[in-house]
Amino acid sequence: xxxxxxxxxxxxxxxxxxxxxxxxxxxxxxxxxxxxxxxxxxxxxxxxxxxxxxxxxxxxxxxxxxxxxxxxxxxxxxxxxxxxxxxxxxxxxxxxxxxxxxxxxxxxxxxxxxxxxxxxxxxxxxxxxxxxxxxxxxxxxxxxxxxxxxxxxxxxxx
Amino acid sequence: xxxxxxxxxxxxxxxxxxxxxxxxxxxxxxxxxxxxxxxxxxxxxxxxxxxxxxxxxxxxxxxxxxxxxxxxxxxxxxxxxxxxxxxxxxxxxxxxxxxxxxxxxxxxxxxxxxxxxxxxxxxxxxxxxxxxxxxxxxxxxxxxxxxxxxxxxxxxxxxxxxxxxxxxxxxxxxxxxxxxxxxxxxxxxxxxxxxxxxxxxxxxxxxxxxxxxxxxxxxxxxxxxxxxxxxxxxxxxxxxxxxxxxxxxxxxxxxxxxxxxxxxxxxxxxxxxxxxxxxxxxxxxxxxxxxxxxxxxxxxxxxxxxxxxxxxxxxxxxxxxxxxxxxxxxxxxxxxxxxxxxxxxxxxxxxxxxxxxxxxxxxxxxxxxxxxxxxxxxxxxxxxxxxx
Numbered sequence: 129x130x131x132x133x134x135x136x137x138x139x140x141x142x143x144x145x146x147x148x149x150x151x152x153x154x155x156x157x158x159x160x161x162x163x164x165x166x167x168x169x170x171x172x173x174x175x176x177x178x179x180x181x182x183x184x185x186x187x188x189x190x191x192x193x194x195x196x197x198x199x200x201x202x203x204x205x206x207x208x209x210x211x212x213x214x215x216x217x218x219x220x221x222x223x224x225x226x227x228x229x230x231x232x233x234x235x236x237x238x239x240x241x242x243x244x245x246x247x248x249x250x251x252x253x254x255x256x257x258x259x260x261x262x263x264x265x266x267x268x269x270x271x272x273x274x275x276x277x278x279x280x281x282x283x284x285x286x
Numbered sequence: 287x288x289x290x291x292x293x294x295x296x297x298x299x300x301x302x303x304x305x306x307x308x309x310x311x312x313x314x315x316x317x318x319x320x321x322x323x324x325x326x327x328x329x330x331x332x333x334x335x336x337x338x339x340x341x342x343x344x345x346x347x348x349x350x351x352x353x354x355x356x357x358x359x360x361x362x363x364x365x366x367x368x369x370x371x372x373x374x375x376x377x378x379x380x381x382x383x384x385x386x387x388x389x390x391x392x393x394x395x396x397x398x399x400x401x402x403x404x405x406x407x408x409x410x411x412x413x414x415x416x417x418x419x420x421x422x423x424x425x426x427x428x429x430x431x432x433x434x435x436x437x438x439x440x441x442x443x444x445x446x447x448x449x450x451x452x453x454x455x456x457x458x459x460x461x462x463x464x465x466x467x468x469x470x471x472x473x474x475x476x477x478x479x480x481x482x483x484x485x486x487x488x489x490x491x492x493x494x495x496x497x498x499x500x501x502x503x504x505x506x507x508x509x510x511x512x513x514x515x516x517x518x519x520x521x522x523x524x525x526x527x528x529x530x531x532x533x534x535x536x537x538x539x540x541x542x543x544x545x546x547x548x549x550x551x552x553x554x555x556x557x558x559x560x561x562x563x564x565x566x567x568x569x570x571x572x573x574x575x576x577x578x579x580x581x582x583x584x585x586x587x588x589x590x591x592x593x594x595x596x597x598x599x600x601x602x603x604x605x606x607x608x609x610x611x612x613x614x615x616x617x618x619x620x621x622x623x624x625x626x627x628x629x630x631x632x633x634x635x636x637x638x639x640x641x642x643x644x645x646x647x648x649x650x651x652x653x654x655x656x657x658x659x660x661x662x663x664x665x666x667x668x669x670x671x672x673x674x
Contacts, residue, residue, distance in 0.1 A: 217464040244465025
């Protein structure tokens with residue numbers, strides 16, 4: 129599943145339980161195929177999806193205020209391999225917010241290999257170079273987005 | 287009980303209007319409208335959407351009890367993909383005479399106890415350490431205060447009859463571990479587990495826990511780092527020694543002696559993190575704000591883990607002089623105190639500081655105690671504002 133699929137708005141990966149669900153049971157798919165989920169949710173016929181997605185991209189292009197629910201890794205020689213190796217388990221945003229030295233990135237990459245990240249031995253050093261080059265101590269700080277505001281008055285708690 | 291409204295009244299609505307909302311706060315509010323849609327999570331800073339890690343913007347520290355939609359969320363792993371209250375069990379075993387399992391219905395029949403607790407992630411403020419260290423780059427808002435309710439863990443353990451060999455209590459949650467990542471399992475000493483305020487919490491601010499906060503039950507270890515309060519609790523195991531695992535060592539440990547920034551610390555020179563330390567945060571004016579001269583109220587929250595905040599001081603001249611802030615009326619043993627300080631500034635640029643002191647004589651340091659994982663950041667808080 130491409131991480132770019134989550135451009136389309138609410139991230140089904142992190143759907144929280146509503147109160148009514150909390151009383152009964154909660155079942156949230158962890159890694160659903162977003163296209164099929166959206167198709168089911170929105171009742172969009174499969175044939176209409178490309179058109180719908182195209183309009184979504186146009187809307188995003190015209191509205192720079194729209195925030196991606198998942199972050200992308202920066203372009204570079206190891207972008208694709210880093211995306212595959214790292215975002216299998218966690219969002220790229222975890223990476224792009226780091227500002228680490230090469231030594232610190234080396235420790236992180238080796239820890240992640242130990243924890244199951246699939247990285248060919250020949251890719252280890254280029255991956256460390258890519259990470260420390262793009263997310264090193266000299267880069268400006270990452271500015272995280274926010275969740276949208278629900279605009280509802282918050283009940284006073286007693 | 288003093289409500290947030292009462293507290294803010296003292297801040298003076300006229301003064302708030304006169305001082306004007308900080309310009310960048312307005313920009314942030316505007317940005318929220320176009321933020322990531324996450325039902326039930328309102329205006330939160332997204333540190334990660336998978337695993338879900340959400341930070342509370344400091345402007346929400348004006349609530350003594352943090353509303354759940356504004357309460358920080360910290361996950362190490364994937365949240366449980368399936369949670370069915372009917373199938374859920376809490377298994378109690380290990381160094382006990384009578385291991386048993388509880389259903390949620392059985393758990394809910396046990397006597398309930400409530401604790402207002404300030405829950406803070408050990409890594410809160412990690413992003414403020416220099417040099418930066420790996421991990422979620424939390425700012426100031428991986429902390430919140432809520433009324434947690436549920437049976438005492440002690441009552442559950444006593445029913446199982448803990449053996450004399452039982453020295454530590456391990457918690458296991460239902461979060462799902464990817465790859466070969468070690469499971470998020472930690473333990474606490476038996477004394478803390480048997481404390482009358484340590485809970486198997488099922489409710490938060492009077493409502494059942496939401497999924498992000500550990501439905502249907504979580505451990506609540508008051509005054510301690512958030513990592514002690516295991517979510518989606520499914521196993522309580524009494525051990526004869528501290529649990530051995532990644533999240534006890536090398537994770538969640540602190541140097542025995544302060545070192546220089548960037549210094550390597552040997553594992554044998556560290557100890558497990560337990561209680562939080564003393565800390566205050568300025569929730570307004572916000573850093574970078576521009577306010578009008580006249581009457582400005584500086585306000586925020588202060589907490590001290592298992593200790594009590596006894597004093598918050600404010601400096602409006604970058605630390606040259608300090609004045610006592612007024613502590614809010616709402617208080618509970620493990621909960622933060624809101625505080626405020628009325629100030630009449632002339633035009634100019636100001637560096638405002640806040641410093642809390644607790645009943646053990648601990649005060650916030652000028653600089654944080656550097657450690658390789660960026661835990662327990664508690665340096666004197668600071669905002670820079672312009673009065674014009």
